[in-house]
Amino acid sequence: MVERSPATRRTLWFVLALVFAFLYIPIAVLVTLSFNEGGLPTAWSGFSLKWYVSLAGNSAILSAALNTLIVALVSTAIATLLGTLLAIGIEMRRQYGKGLEALIFAPMIIPDIVLAIALLSFFSMLNLTMGLHTIILAHVVFNLAFVCSVVRARLKSFDWSIVEASTDLGASAITTFRRVTLPVILPAVIAGALLAFTLSVDEFIIAFFTAGAGRASTTLPMQIYAMIRFGITPEINALATIVMAVSVTALTLSQRLNRGMIGQ
Amino acid sequence: MAPALVWLTALMVVPCALVLALAFFRRGIYGGIEYTFTLENFGLVFDPLYAGIFLNSARIAGTATLVAVVIGYAAAYAIAAAPRRWQPVFLFFAVLPFWSNYLIRTYAWIVLLNREGLVTQLLRWFGYTGEPPSMLYTEGAVIAGLVYNYLPFVILACYAPLSRLNPELAEASRDLGASAMTTFRRIILPLTVPGIAAGAVFVFVLSIGNFVTPALLGGGRFQMIGNLVYDQFLTANDWPFGAALAMALIAIMLVVLMAQAFAANRASGHAAEVRSDANG
Numbered sequence: 001m002v003e004r005s006p007a008t009r010r011t012l013w014f015v016l017a018l019v020f021a022f023l024y025i026p027i028a029v030l031v032t033l034s035f036n037e038g039g040l041p042t043a044w045s046g047f048s049l050k051w052y053v054s055l056a057g058n059s060a061i062l063s064a065a066l067n068t069l070i071v072a073l074v075s076t077a078i079a080t081l082l083g084t085l086l087a088i089g090i091e092m093r094r095q096y097g098k099g100l101e102a103l104i105f106a107p108m109i110i111p112d113i114v115l116a117i118a119l120l121s122f123f124s125m126l127n128l129t130m131g132l133h134t135i136i137l138a139h140v141v142f143n144l145a146f147v148c149s150v151v152r153a154r155l156k157s158f159d160w161s162i163v164e165a166s167t168d169l170g171a172s173a174i175t176t177f178r179r180v181t182l183p184v185i186l187p188a189v190i191a192g193a194l195l196a197f198t199l200s201v202d203e204f205i206i207a208f209f210t211a212g213a214g215r216a217s218t219t220l221p222m223q224i225y226a227m228i229r230f231g232i233t234p235e236i237n238a239l240a241t242i243v244m245a246v247s248v249t250a251l252t253l254s255q256r257l258n259r260g261m262i263g264q
Numbered sequence: 265m266a267p268a269l270v271w272l273t274a275l276m277v278v279p280c281a282l283v284l285a286l287a288f289f290r291r292g293i294y295g296g297i298e299y300t301f302t303l304e305n306f307g308l309v310f311d312p313l314y315a316g317i318f319l320n321s322a323r324i325a326g327t328a329t330l331v332a333v334v335i336g337y338a339a340a341y342a343i344a345a346a347p348r349r350w351q352p353v354f355l356f357f358a359v360l361p362f363w364s365n366y367l368i369r370t371y372a373w374i375v376l377l378n379r380e381g382l383v384t385q386l387l388r389w390f391g392y393t394g395e396p397p398s399m400l401y402t403e404g405a406v407i408a409g410l411v412y413n414y415l416p417f418v419i420l421a422c423y424a425p426l427s428r429l430n431p432e433l434a435e436a437s438r439d440l441g442a443s444a445m446t447t448f449r450r451i452i453l454p455l456t457v458p459g460i461a462a463g464a465v466f467v468f469v470l471s472i473g474n475f476v477t478p479a480l481l482g483g484g485r486f487q488m489i490g491n492l493v494y495d496q497f498l499t500a501n502d503w504p505f506g507a508a509l510a511m512a513l514i515a516i517m518l519v520v521l522m523a524q525a526f527a528a529n530r531a532s533g534h535a536a537e538v539r540s541d542a543n544g
Contacts, residue, residue: 004345012342016354019339019419023361026372026412029382033375040380086268103272110280111473111517113490114510117497118279121286121507141275144268202365204476209497221367228371228480232378240371244364251363255356 027244034241039234051238060215061239064223071132071207071219072200075139080193082140083147088181090148091155107145115141116209123210130212135219138210139200146199147192150258154188187257194254198247286507297503305508314492318512321488324403324478325471328410332467333460335411336418340459343419344426355423362416370480373409374400377481401483409481410474414467421463425456457531465524469517489513 004012034052038045055061090100107115119138123130158181166176182189204221211217218226220243227236287305290298308314343354361369376382379396387397399405429452437447471477475490484491489509496506 009345012345015338016342016346019335019342019415020357022335022412023358023415026369026376027361027364030368030372030375082268082271089266089268100269103269103277107272107276109469109517110276111469111490111513113473113475113493114280114283114514115276117493117503117506117510118283119275120497121282121503122275122279125282137275140271144271148268198363204367221365224365224367224371225476228367228374232375236371237375240365240368244368247363247365248360 030237031241031244033234034237036234039237051234052242055235055238055242058235060218061220061223061235064218064220067132067217068201068220071135071139072197075136075143075200076193076196078136079140079143079147079196080189083144083192083196084151084185084189086144087148087151087155088185091152091158092160104145104148107142108149112203112205116206119206120209130210131217132211134210134212135207135217138206139203142203142206143196143200147189147196150192150195151185151188154185158184191254191257194250194257198250198254201243201250202247283507283510286504287511289504291502291504302504305505306512308505309508309512314509317487317492318489320486321472321490322516324406324486324488325410325468325474328407328414328471329464329467331407332411332415332418333422333464336415336463337422337456337460339415339419340422340426343423344429351427355420358419359416362413366413367476367480369413370409370477373405373412373481377405377408400481401485403482403486405481406478406486409477410467410471413477414470417466418463421466422456422459425459426452429455454531454534457534458528461524461527461531465520468520472516473513 033039035047035049036044037048037050039051086104090104115138119134123134128134162180163176166180167173171179202221204219204225207219208222208225211219211222220239224236224239224243227233227239286297288301288303290300290302290304292298309318339358343351343358346354374381377399378384379398379400381400383399384396433451433455434447437451438444442450472488473490474488475494478484478486478488478491479494489512493506493509493513496502496509500506
């Protein structure tokens with residue numbers, strides 16, 4: 001950019017420092033407190049892992065974590081399959097209407113609360129018993145849209161003539177997909193799956209509305225919400241630290257796969 | 265692609281159409297739904313009591329948007345002005361918090377703002393001895409939470425046009441005698457409007473429909489549309505009215521999106537003008 005005076009440059013660095021402080025201090029405080037022996041935000045009484053240990057003994061949290069894992073894995077698997085096929089279908093055809101575009105874009109922009117009440121109304125109108133399966137059905141909706149958009153971005157630069165070549169050489173459609181198309185788009189498929197997994201692990205509102213009554217289908221974010229409403233406990237700090245570490249890892253991985261792809 | 269489209273139709277289009285239809289029915293005496301056509305629910309949306317909540321939500325979301333855009337734009341500007349090789353790193357760390365759980369990011373503010381939280385501790389450390397200030401469960405706390413949660417997106421949206429800005433344009437403006445302020449106002453700002461608009465729309469749309477932040481940081485004292493919808497479905501059991509509120513929310517969202525498209529359109533017109541002026 002333009003030449004800047006030292007004073008301007010100092011101001012810009014100062015702005016940057018302030019913004020990063022604003023973004024990271026709340027998280028840093030949370031993570032620090034999770035290792036605080038006394039658990040109180042008022043005083044540091046020594047490093048301890050006891051809140052992590054006490055998490056391991058909390059059956060409500062463990063069962064919620066298991067539920068979240070089930071929901072995230074199943075909905076990611078379905079969404080990755082459907083989203084990838086959808087992306088290939090759209091990009092292969094090249095001609096698609098605005099309606100289709102809107103249909104795929106919609107799950108990413110509809111407010112969560114609207115989709116949540118829509119699904120709640122729908123499931124209860126069908127007299128469906130709600131539980132983990134309805135959360136999975138719901139999570140696939142937005143997960144599939146995200147997987148589709150990640151894979152489509154990769155397919156934009158895909159050379160379809162190699163698919164034709166493979167078919168001309170006598171390969172079946174399935175062989176062509178497995179040996180030609182898939183290897184090329186695999187990084188994007190994995191990146192999309194990781195993104196979907198993280199979104200599903202973190203999703204609260206839609207799960208909250210489609211989980212039905214009873215504690216059996218409580219997911220981790222629902223459990224966290226209930227705990228937060230109850231007040232501050234050192235256990236939440238520890239749980240929050242773990243959840244943050246997991247999502248940041250998954251998304252950094254997803255980002256790297258995507259970046260590696262662009263570099264190819 | 266068919267299975268995916270069936271999935272989206274069955275579990276998004278149909279349920280949303282159902283909510284739209286629901287909004288035209290009457291609430292049953294015992295909470296159920298009575299299938300007689302009515303426009304009452306939409307009328308109720310404009311009832312002073314509820315219209316007030318809409319205005320309240322719009323004010324809170326609007327303030328959060330304004331604050332987020334000012335901070336986010338300044339941050340994006342500073343990142344774009346940093347040495348090139350550092351820019352991706354700064355950007356990565358600006359967006360990183362956005363990837364952690366929303367509830368947890370909101371909870372972090374409860375830890376900071378509660379009566380014995382870090383802010384109170386800091387005040388004490390500086391010699392403050394009075395009552396701990398009440399910061400949690402205020403409108404300010406709700407706004408701070410919204411800004412905190414959505415800031416990374418504004419930075420990202422504003423950085424894109426700022427990093428693409430041709431430095432020669434600003435130089436030309438300076439050479440022609442414009443002050444730094446005039447250059448910013450007449451050249452840089454107009455060219456980066458699309459980024460600002462995208463960021464602002466994102467913050468506004470997500471804030472106005474939010475129910476988690478007002479519930480946690482506002483302590484339920486600051487009702488927003490999201491909380492109202494939540495209440496109609498889960499506590500008051502007036503689904504038709506809840507559906508009408510949700511539709512009103514969608515309508516607001518569409519208006520805001522159209523305004524964004526309009527702003528982006530005008531900005532691209534202005535960009536062409538600046539460029540042709542620069543060339544001619």
